[in-house]
Amino acid sequence: MRIKIDKKPVLLAAAALTLTATLTVGSAMAYFTTHTTAKGAVPLNIGFTETDIEEDVDSEGKHIVIKNIGDYDCFVRVKAFSVIDVNYESFGGWKDGGDGYWYYEAVLPAGGSTEELLVTFEYPKNTEEDKTEEFNIIVVQECTPVVFDVDGNAVPDWKNGISSDGTK
């Protein structure tokens, strides 16, 4: 004897079960979440500064002061060229780099001036005529921007030095 099954109620029951199952899945996916965001921007305002050399010559020698006339901090160094021998005397802050340059050790802030560096010279003592001759002492000054190394120390970057000279 075959039992005849009516399809409609079976389908209805299946639909009811599916609906119930869907309800269960829905509640399982409701997790508490939240989020927040923030943004920020800073302009990179970097540039090279400009320095000016002040030179006064008297019987002692050549008095050199470098002034930072630009908008950015920098490091400076100077070197003197002449046909006669010259020596340097620091009035504070200057140090012989051993490479022909004298370095101002501190950062020269925008608008600031270095301590004085005196370049002295002696006339050759061979003849009286030598004393009457004129000699040029050319001072080359260079400045470079302040950068910071990985340890956070302010250091010069002499690969990007700006140079100008003064002759008296």
Place this chain on the structure above:
Amino acid sequence: MKKNRKSFPLKPILLLSAAALLLLGSAIGSARAALTYYSENYSAQVNMSSIGVTLLENGREISSRNYANNGTWVATEGNLLENMLDKGSKLTPGKKYNEALSVKNSGNIDIFVRVIITKSWQNKEGQKATELSPELIELNLTGNGWEQASAPSSPERMVLYYSNVVASGETTPELSDTIRIDNKIARMVTKNVSEDGKTIQYVYDYDGYTINLDAEVNAVQANNAKDAIKSAWGVDVNVSSDATSISLQ
């Protein structure tokens, strides 16, 4: 005259009734569950239902989003890097600036959190400068319980997961401590020599460009963390047996 009586099949009616009863039963069940849920929610709302998260920069609250009640949220959004420079000072390549980012649980349930950091450059015209590497913007990560995901992370985008559960009111350790622009950018210059050859000047190629830092904090409930994190973030994690920490798979 013989009445044409319609016979109702008993079996389908019974089956239909059973299905209707089942449906009704499940509905009542849900209703009861919902009633219980809301009842508990109501009586212990402060302790149970409020999720919230706050981003901190150098200890200062920057932005937040906290659940209030009845489906409403209270959100704030501030700006990063606002106090990075001292007044009147300029961003200097190589110099380290404080940038300590951390996350506070400002809700009332325990949470797991992650932070997505995006670094980029913008040129003077305000467009994204793709010629400059985001790697030149160095956000120094501390570790400190924060694990960087390798897969979706890139020089531009980092995804950091805090491995421990953050309890209500608690703040994570800082994920970063400093931000720095690589010195390399100070060497990207153009050389100009004066006509008399006496003066050499350099111009920075990227002067006027802008560094951008974006941070997105995501939080998810600590309860049932594995499924919750998979559902919310699409990430598979391992959860410790005491459910207080996670690790990336």
